[in-house]
Amino acid sequence: MKIKVGFGFDVHQIKEGHPFVIGGVQLEHHAGAFGHSDADVLVHAICDAILGAANLEDMGFHFPNTDPKWKGISSLVLLEECVKLLKEKGYTLGNIDGMLCLEAPKIKPYIPAMKENIAKAAGIDIDDISIKATTNETMGFIGRQEGVVAYAVCLIEKP
16 A cells, blocks of 8 residues: 655635635635635645645646636635546545634634535545644734635545
8 A cells, every 4th residue: 555645735815805715614704815716725725735645736737827717616626626636546535634824713613614515525534634723823924814824734545
């Protein structure tokens, strides 16, 4: 059996009046992440972790922000596509561990729904997904609520 680990990172600007989608969940907040797709920073980090683990380039390679096909698309659809690419190489997804860094809003109430959405899109058990959140203690662009960051790792296996 071959076991590999992938790491993903993503960052998006936060802008007033934009929807704030994380883990496929619309957060209640006055501002949200700005991007070509739905700007779901957590799912983007997960996608890059999966793609990296399987040596399949990155999200920019598969879903370029210059392609109108991906404009406004749900990042959960992109995650489904990443899992398809993974399976085409003979791998299965073992688990996902995600970490968000933002000042507001508080993420804890949304985590169960995020895990459910990601589990469904990734085709894995909800118990194989961990999502955590922290602040940046009011420092830097995160502390000023100008941006949001996500990190993710995943384990993939090939028999």
